[in-house]
Amino acid sequence: MKTLLCALGLLATACTTVTVRDVERQFRTDLEATWLRIPDPKNLDPARAANAPNVLRETEKLAVEQVARQGGKRSRTADYSRALLACCYLAQGDTAAARTTMEGIKTLRQDELTRENAVIYATSHAVDVCHGVKARAALDRMLAGELTVEEFVPRWGYYVGINLPPPTSVHREKLAKLAASRIRSSCFDTDQAEQGRTELRRLVAEYIYNEAASLLVMLPPPRAGPTGEIERWLATVAVGSFVTYSYLMPDILAYPLTAAQKQWQREQITPVYERAKEASSHFLSPARRRAIEKGGLRVKDLRNNEDAYRALYAALLRAETDVIGWISTR
Numbered sequence: 001m002k003t004l005l006c007a008l009g010l011l012a013t014a015c016t017t018v019t020v021r022d023v024e025r026q027f028r029t030d031l032e033a034t035w036l037r038i039p040d041p042k043n044l045d046p047a048r049a050a051n052a053p054n055v056l057r058e059t060e061k062l063a064v065e066q067v068a069r070q071g072g073k074r075s076r077t078a079d080y081s082r083a084l085l086a087c088c089y090l091a092q093g094d095t096a097a098a099r100t101t102m103e104g105i106k107t108l109r110q111d112e113l114t115r116e117n118a119v120i121y122a123t124s125h126a127v128d129v130c131h132g133v134k135a136r137a138a139l140d141r142m143l144a145g146e147l148t149v150e151e152f153v154p155r156w157g158y159y160v161g162i163n164l165p166p167p168t169s170v171h172r173e174k175l176a177k178l179a180a181s182r183i184r185s186s187c188f189d190t191d192q193a194e195q196g197r198t199e200l201r202r203l204v205a206e207y208i209y210n211e212a213a214s215l216l217v218m219l220p221p222p223r224a225g226p227t228g229e230i231e232r233w234l235a236t237v238a239v240g241s242f243v244t245y246s247y248l249m250p251d252i253l254a255y256p257l258t259a260a261q262k263q264w265q266r267e268q269i270t271p272v273y274e275r276a277k278e279a280s281s282h283f284l285s286p287a288r289r290r291a292i293e294k295g296g297l298r299v300k301d302l303r304n305n306e307d308a309y310r311a312l313y314a315a316l317l318r319a320e321t322d323v324i325g326w327i328s329t330r
Helices: 002-016 020-031 057-069 076-092 095-101 115-143 149-160 172-187 193-218 228-252 259-282 286-295 305-329
Strands: none
Touching: 020 057, 020 076, 020 228, 057 076, 076 095, 076 115, 076 228, 095 115, 115 149, 115 193, 115 228, 149 172, 149 193, 172 193, 193 228, 193 259, 228 259, 228 305, 259 286, 259 305, 286 305
């Protein structure tokens, strides 16, 4: 009898074991109640939902269980499960948790570019975009005196070119103090402080741009069925990232630009926005995109995601116009 009970217990456990497909299906269900948000100057995060943080919670629970079952081992399946969990955290606005979840995942090996790998790599870049946005907000607080340089450097210094050794290194504290001293002397204690501040903003903006461009490159193609919602959501983040970028563009451009420099900038940026428009095919048909391109769009209630998809595309078109405008008027 005891053996039979054990066998039944094992059978019940097996029947209730969470699979990756369960997580994907729940993601699709939860996404229906997740309101897409368009990035704006008050919140540049392209992934955080309008009704965050209480979104994708059931998906999160299943993903946590699935990741726990991997027992810390490294495999494509384990990394894919972690990517799905990181997407939940990004939609909730918790970029720190998303970044921790994706730690150690290598995005440079593209020898086997399966659909799962593409999701992993795209998610990794999405995390870096969103955490870069948090770094920009921290930089603004530091420059405004609301965050000390000593607090900024160890947590956010990486985004302005400061590469500190791991916390276990005996040299970390000394190097952090040296970096803080350099920031203070270039951004606070000099007549050229504004130039130093501009350089830090440029470094963060370029980091965000590079990760957004990588996200576009790694974005998986559209996919039908429950699993396709992952790709669709990542596409909204990719498109939103270039709405975000339009607000950061002034931080990147030198002033003034020569005619040749303006032409070069336009040649660099135009194909990127074209690719972002193509990425919108994940959530909008060609006919709907053409209609928006012809007449613009005003949407009052973004809690309807079908309207929000159109609003996001309209915001992308405005972002492209703004970016070209910044280049042309420098």
